[in-house]
Amino acid sequence: MQENKFIETIDNLKVFGQFEAIKSLRDNLKAAYEHAKNIVGDSDKTNNYDYQENKQETHKPTNPNVSDSYKYKKYNLNWDYIQKYKFILKTENRFLHFREAARILVEIEGKGDEKEWASLLTNSTRNLKRDGDLVKIQLGKSLTTCFWGSPKWLDDNGEPLPEHRYDISFLEKTKPSHKQDDLFDI
Numbered sequence: 001m002q003e004n005k006f007i008e009t010i011d012n013l014k015v016f017g018q019f020e021a022i023k024s025l026r027d028n029l030k031a032a033y034e035h036a037k038n039i040v041g042d043s044d045k046t047n048n049y050d051y052q053e054n055k056q057e058t059h060k061p062t063n064p065n066v067s068d069s070y071k072y073k074k075y076n077l078n079w080d081y082i083q084k085y086k087f088i089l090k091t092e093n094r095f096l097h098f099r100e101a102a103r104i105l106v107e108i109e110g111k112g113d114e115k116e117w118a119s120l121l122t123n124s125t126r127n128l129k130r131d132g133d134l135v136k137i138q139l140g141k142s143l144t145t146c147f148w149g150s151p152k153w154l155d156d157n158g159e160p161l162p163e164h165r166y167d168i169s170f171l172e173k174t175k176p177s178h179k180q181d182d183l184f185d186i
Contacts, residue, residue, distance in 0.1 A: 072108050081124040086133070095137055095149035095166035098122055137166060145171060 071091055079087065088101050102117035109117075125148060128134035132151060137160060139145040153164035160166065 072104075075108055077109070081120050082128060085121050085124055086128070089149055094164045095147035095153065095160055097147050097166070097170050098125075100167070100170050101148075139168070139171075 072088075075084070075087060084105065085101060088104050089096060092104075098118045098121050099114055101121055102114045105117045105121075106112060106114055125134055129136070134148055135151045135154065137147045137149070139147075147160075147166035149160070149164060149166075153161055155161055
């Protein structure tokens with residue numbers, strides 16, 4: 001009975017010329033799903049970043065002067081953004097600012113810019129934070145002073161353990177310069 005209703009519905013869609021439009025919509029939805037999966041990661045895959053480690057080619061940095069002992073030599077270009085971010089955090093072994101991780105990705109990937117990668121990481125971390133795999137350390141009230149890392153890197157008081165502490169000098173390097181200029185020389 002259920003099958004007959006399905007066939008009847010398809011026949012009605014064909015009669016009214018909507019069947020092809022629905023097939024096209026289905027194809028567009030599939031493409032959008034694949035695109036979203038590439039941006040935020042495939043939830044069907046394991047969260048362990050090295051699940052493909054031995055299956056896919058790893059990537060050397062774009063700088064030819066870097067030796068084989070390069071700490072990102074197990075990085076895989078085919079990982080999704082969540083896996084890439086987790087790999088960088090694990091390799092750095094400390095809390096990182098989004099822009100700091102983005103700079104590392106620009107160096108490793110050899111494409112894109114810091115702003116683009118920071119945006120992709122921001123979107124990717126929503127799932128990690130929701131699942132409890134990522135925590136935020138915020139310095140002051142500004143959201144631009146947040147560092148992200150593993151909850152395992154916190155002590156009982158919620159403070160970063162010394163060996164996993166963030167690098168505050170990164171914030172100094174990214175602050176806009178407010179050098180004295182003629183306009184504000186009062």
